[in-house]
Amino acid sequence: MTTDKHARRLIKAVQELSMARDADKVAEIVRHAARELAGADGATFVLRDGDRCFYRDEDAISPLWKGQRFPMDICISGWSMLNRRAVVIPDIYQDERVPHEAYRPTFVKSLVMVPIRTLEPIGAIGTYWASHHQPADEQVELLQALADSTSIALENVQVYAELERRVEERTAQLAETNRRLQAEMRERERMAAEVRQLSLTDELTGLRNRRGFLLLAERELESARRRQGRCLLLYADLDHLKQANDRFGHAAGDAMLIDAAQLLRSVFRSTDVVARLGGDEFVVLASDYTTSEDVLLRLHGALQQFRRNTGRPLSLSVGIAESSLRNEVSLEALLSQADAAMYADKCSRRSLRVVG
Helix, strand or coil: CCCHHHHHHHHHHHHHHHHCCCHHHHHHHHHHHHHHHHCCCEEEEEEEECCEEEEEEEEECCCCCCCCEEEHHHCHHHHHHHHCCCEEECCHHHCCCCCHHHHCCCCCCEEEEEEECCCCCCEEEEEEECCCCCCCHHHHHHHHHHHHHHHHHHHHHHHHHHHHHHHHHHHHHHHHHHHHHHHHHHHHHHHHHHHHHHHCECCCCCCECHHHHHHHHHHHHHHHHHCCCCEEEEEEEECCHHHHHHHHCHHHHHHHHHHHHHHHHHHCCCCCEEEEEECCEEEEEEECCCCHHHHHHHHHHHHHHHHHHHCCCCCEEEEEEEECCCCCCCHHHHHHHHHHHHHHHHHHCCCCCCCC
16 A cells, blocks of 8 residues: 555655666666665666666665676566566466576565556566565556656656767867867968068068068167167168179079178178168168177178178178167168268268267
């Protein structure tokens, strides 16, 4: 006869099953609840695995068949699933549906097996007694109610697992999309930096172009002012470029421009701003140097060394302007003064112009 205690136990089991999120938790709830509801000595939780019965979990006074699989057509749980109804067996050794040899090592004398879901059963719940027992109809009904709730719980577990799978897939997709976006952003930044670099670079010589020089030289000049340093601006014109182009072609002229660029690189430091303004004009902004005379001597020595090593007649007309913190001279003023000194050098071959 169904008691309030049994009803409360069933309600508790149903509540617990509604919150279960995996098959292990469902099995744990079912095996304990089935044994308590039936007042049995053991209970098993069986799932259908193709054409076999998988005894997934158990709660019993001694071991039964946990972890084992049996063909459905020789197993009483299989019979319950195939026939889609509960089976009550007061004496297992008097029932031909029971595989007696499988039961002899166990304590079982009587059993009840109910299917989990009567329409296309997916498993079964078994309860067992160590002595001959005839369960009341109310007990079988309680077990079947538990099995029906278990069916819903297992379906919920599948739905939850599918949702988790989709969430994981979506999370993985979002992570991959984010990775690709970040990679694309890095590539765009790299390309933008490369384009910017190209926009500041003279294609032929690899030096800064006019735009690059004006941008970087302004920064360096301002930095020198802040640290109370001086800047030297050298303006150089490559001699005889037009004659080389006219006589030997533009390839020869380009070679002279490249030679001049390499020479200036060798004389000045990597921190100095060396540029080709265009045509045959070059410019250098140097800071923290010794004297302008020393810069001209180093440049003159490099030119002589180049001619000896290559046999090529490279020649530069040079003008220099200097700035100090006190004068607050602008970059435009330095360029103008050095340019004027350079034109004077075309006649004298050496000129020095100091601003300040």
